[in-house]
Amino acid sequence: EVQLVESGGGQVKPGGSLRLSCAASGFMFSSYNMNWVRQAPGKGLEWVASISSSSSYIYYTDSVKGRFTISRDNAKKSLYLQMDSLRAEDTAVYYCARDAYDNSGSWYYDLWGRGTLVTVSS
Amino acid sequence: AIQMTQSPSSLSASVGDRITITCRASQGIRIDLGWYQQKPGQAPKVLIYGASSLQSGVPSRFSGSGSGTDFTLTISSLQPEDFATYYCLQDYSYPRTFGQGTKVEIK
Numbered sequence: 001e002v003q004l005v006e007s008g009g010g011q012v013k014p015g016g017s018l019r020l021s022c023a024a025s026g027f028m029f030s031s032y033n034m035n036w037v038r039q040a041p042g043k044g045l046e047w048v049a050s051i052s053s054s055s056s057y058i059y060y061t062d063s064v065k066g067r068f069t070i071s072r073d074n075a076k077k078s079l080y081l082q083m084d085s086l087r088a089e090d091t092a093v094y095y096c097a098r099d100a101y102d103n104s105g106s107w108y109y110d111l112w113g114r115g116t117l118v119t120v121s122s
Numbered sequence: 123a124i125q126m127t128q129s130p131s132s133l134s135a136s137v138g139d140r141i142t143i144t145c146r147a148s149q150g151i152r153i154d155l156g157w158y159q160q161k162p163g164q165a166p167k168v169l170i171y172g173a174s175s176l177q178s179g180v181p182s183r184f185s186g187s188g189s190g191t192d193f194t195l196t197i198s199s200l201q202p203e204d205f206a207t208y209y210c211l212q213d214y215s216y217p218r219t220f221g222q223g224t225k226v227e228i229k
Binding site for chain 2: 106
């Protein structure tokens with residue numbers, strides 16, 4: 001089955017760290033760019049970070065630069081998000097999403113995991 | 123960063139209604155825009171990409187249009203399963219940016 005499954009969420013104190021994982025199955029993980037998107041409780045979607053298929057290109061939203069690190073292990077078919085110096089405003093459901101590419105030049109997120117909840121609270 | 127302004131933030135409609143949601147980019151993004159549907163407790167799902175291309179498996183009552191800065195998502199005849207929140211997302215440049223969302227509720 002083609003799917004993404006996130007894990008690693010939980011409750012952590014401000015200033016703490018957490019590492020999220022996203023396990024891919026059913027498709028050639030190494031061929032796809034991957035992304036993390038988050039959603040704070042009751043709020044909209046926010047793109048967090050992206051990594052290209054070979055890890056050559058990495059991008060972050062400004063609010064997590066210097067605190068979060070996206071990485072991947074193509075041999076293990078896994079995507080990661082190392083989150084350090086966590087803040088209350090990082091509280092959210094974190095989704096991993098696969099980047100699909102259409103020959104017309106369009107990119108879109110065609111496969112999503114169910115998400116993992118990160119709560120930053122003292 | 124490109125700002126995506128989505129409107130309205132919410133709307134009430136009846137089954138069978140035609141509805142339109144708009145998204146405006148703070149600068150031109152060609153046709154590099156997608157529309158996503160999210161139901162409570164679920165992950166988002168892509169409906170439209172490249173401004174007007176219908177994702178496989180998505181009903182034809184969904185359509186998208188626009189280019190440059192102004193885009194629309196239209197549902198031609200609202201069905202019970204369409205009550206959800208809709209987001210636009212620009213894929214023209216990084217950082218990727220979503221619109222604020224439009225919650226479609228039952229009238």
